[in-house]
Amino acid sequence: MKWLMLFVVLTLGFLYASVHRGEASGLQNTEPDCTIDAGSCIKTVDGLTVSVDITPKPLKAMRNLRFRTTLSNKGKPVTDASVSITLTMPGMFMGQNVIRLVHVHEGIYEGNSVIVRCPSGEKIWQASVDIRQSGRETSVNYVFEVQ
Amino acid sequence: MNAGYLLALITGFLGGFGHCIGMCGPLVASSSLHSISGDGSRNPRGPLLNQSLYNLGRLTTYGLVGAIMGFAASFVDVAGRLMGIQNGVIVGAGIVMIVMGLGITGIVMGTGWLEQHNLLVLAMAKKMFGLSSRWRYYPLGVVLGLMPCGLSYTAFIAAAGTGSPVSGMLTMFFFGAGTVPALMLFGMMVAYFGSRTRAWMQKTGGLAVIVMGFYYILKGIRFYVEM
Numbered sequence: 118m119k120w121l122m123l124f125v126v127l128t129l130g131f132l133y134a135s136v137h138r139g140e141a142s143g144l145q146n147t148e149p150d151c152t153i154d155a156g157s158c159i160k161t162v163d164g165l166t167v168s169v170d171i172t173p174k175p176l177k178a179m180r181n182l183r184f185r186t187t188l189s190n191k192g193k194p195v196t197d198a199s200v201s202i203t204l205t206m207p208g209m210f211m212g213q214n215v216i217r218l219v220h221v222h223e224g225i226y227e228g229n230s231v232i233v234r235c236p237s238g239e240k241i242w243q244a245s246v247d248i249r250q251s252g253r254e255t256s257v258n259y260v261f262e263v264q
Numbered sequence: 265m266n267a268g269y270l271l272a273l274i275t276g277f278l279g280g281f282g283h284c285i286g287m288c289g290p291l292v293a294s295s296s297l298h299s300i301s302g303d304g305s306r307n308p309r310g311p312l313l314n315q316s317l318y319n320l321g322r323l324t325t326y327g328l329v330g331a332i333m334g335f336a337a338s339f340v341d342v343a344g345r346l347m348g349i350q351n352g353v354i355v356g357a358g359i360v361m362i363v364m365g366l367g368i369t370g371i372v373m374g375t376g377w378l379e380q381h382n383l384l385v386l387a388m389a390k391k392m393f394g395l396s397s398r399w400r401y402y403p404l405g406v407v408l409g410l411m412p413c414g415l416s417y418t419a420f421i422a423a424a425g426t427g428s429p430v431s432g433m434l435t436m437f438f439f440g441a442g443t444v445p446a447l448m449l450f451g452m453m454v455a456y457f458g459s460r461t462r463a464w465m466q467k468t469g470g471l472a473v474i475v476m477g478f479y480y481i482l483k484g485i486r487f488y489v490e491m
Contacts, residue, residue, distance in 0.1 A: 179347075179417075181340050201368055210282030212275040212418035231339050231421055235414030236354065237287065 147207040149241060153261040157187075160257050165190055167246055167257045169202070178234035178263050184216055186226045186246055196225025198250040204232060207260065208239045232263050239264065268426065272419055276442020279415045284443050285450050287413060290476040291357055292318075292447050293362045295401065296454040297469050310453035315403045318451075319444045321405020326416070326440040327433045329409075330423040334432020339424040343417065350412040350429040354484035357408055361477030368470030409440075 151158035157170035168187040176182070184202050188195035197220075202215040204219070218226035232242060240262050248255045285292075293316060298313055329346070336342050419439040423432035458469065 179340065179343060206414070209286075209414070210279050211414050212279055214418050214421055233414050233417035233421070234412075236412045236486075237414070238486070239414075 140205075145209060147241060147243065147260045149260045149262050151259040151261040153259075153263075157185075157260070158259050160259070162257050164253055165195070165248065166254055167248070167255075169244060169259050176232070176261075176263050178232050178240075180231065182230060182232060182242075184218065184228050184230060186218055188224045188226070188248065195248075195250060196220060196224055198226070198248050200226040200249075201247050202230075203245045203247060204226070204230070205243050205245070206235065206239055207241055207243050209235060209237060211235065266434075268422065269434055270429075272422060272435045272439040273442040275415075275419060276439040277445065278442075280443040280446030283415045287415075288408075288447065289450055290473065290480075291361060291408065291442075292451045293454045293469075294361045294473045294476070295404070296424055296451045297368050297458050297473065310386070310446075311452060315448050315451040315455075317399060317401040318405040318408075319447060321402045321407075321433075322409040323405075323437060323440040323444075324402075325409025326407050326419075326436040329420065330436025330439075331429040331433035333420050333424040334426045335429040337424055337427040339405070339417075339421045342424070343420065346410070346411070351484050352409055352414055353407060353410045355481050356389070357411060358477045358480030358482075358484065360404070361480060362474050365470045365472075365474030365477060368473060369467045370470075382392075 125217060133179040153169075153171055157168045159168045166189045170185045170187075172183045172185070173180075178264050186200055186202065188198055188200070195199070200218040200220075202216045202218065204216070205211065214230060214233075216228045218228040221227050234236070242261060242263055244258045244259045246259070246262070248257075277474050292315075295314065328399075329342070333342050371405060416436075416439070419436060423435040426435055
């Protein structure tokens with residue numbers, strides 16, 4: 118009987134740890150605040166309006182993607198910033214995928230990369246847009262789901 | 265050291281504790297329990313050598329795939345070709361775990377039952393683990409290095425970004441080396457406690473390994489369906 122009980126406890130422990138490994142490692146599940154499949158997501162921080170879009174849609178993991186950020190300050194395009202996007206997964210440590218964007222036109226910055234798929238089934242990603250301009254650093258986070 | 269290699273090493277190290285133990289822990293525990301179940305050895309060098317060979321196998325695969333990624337300078341092209349293989353690997357890993365679990369519990373001691381029932385893959389896995397040579401853990405690491413893994417995908421993107429086979433290989437080598445301490449430590453702990461527990465507890469662990477083997481197979485099928 119004790120043999121069977123320990124077996125059940127161990128199995129449940131393995132399965133629980135497998136399902137909740139993100140929480141167990143101290144990471145928090147974050148709810149999406151950006152429906153990227155519906156269009157670009159816009160936030161304003163310190164007077165800087167930052168828009169993010171990823172194409173092609175619908176957004177899918179393991180595909181070549183185009184990342185686009187549009188910056189403006191009080192309606193004027195910001196053309197002299199250094200911009201990068203760092204992709205991380207809030208629910209699980211997946212390392213950091215840093216994408217350098219280049220200025221292409223009137224405050225629009227673009228770069229290419231891939232959002233990877235995790236066999237665990239986690240689908241929530243965070244894109245942190247890091248902007249450096251005139252010695253000032255601004256970081257804006259977007260949380261979204263990828264199929 | 266190149267900043268990219270250092271970043272890969274740190275990513276591997278942090279990911280080893282934060283990601284790999286959760287995702288690959290059951291597999292490492294299986295091989296550790298299996299390595300001590302055969303002779304009941306309490307010699308710490310046995311599991312250490314087995315785990316070292318297993319990790320060396322993983323590093324070999326990481327380096328090779330990193331070189332290909334660097335040469336192709338494209339993650340998606342190479343990963344797309346690897347996906348079918350990777351689904352097979354994760355299902356194969358589940359089968360290997362079931363075989364190891366059967367060996368640990370003592371339910372199947374010989375290959376006769378498996379061969380009689382024509383379970384070719386199971387019979388091959390059982391034969392591999394029936395070998396006395398410790399070197400069997402190296403090919404196991406080589407094959408399981410191909411397991412689909414989101415963390416290693418992130419490192420592969422960096423390897424592809426180098427645009428050079430040598431740099432791609434080194435990026436993945438440093439990433440893989442970073443993951444070794446966590447997995448080695450975990451494997452050694454399982455072996456240490458496993459060798460000091462009673463036989464019935466080891467058998468219980470073996471049953472849990474069998475269940476996790478089925479879980480890996482389901483995970484492989486789900487990953488295939490989502491592709």
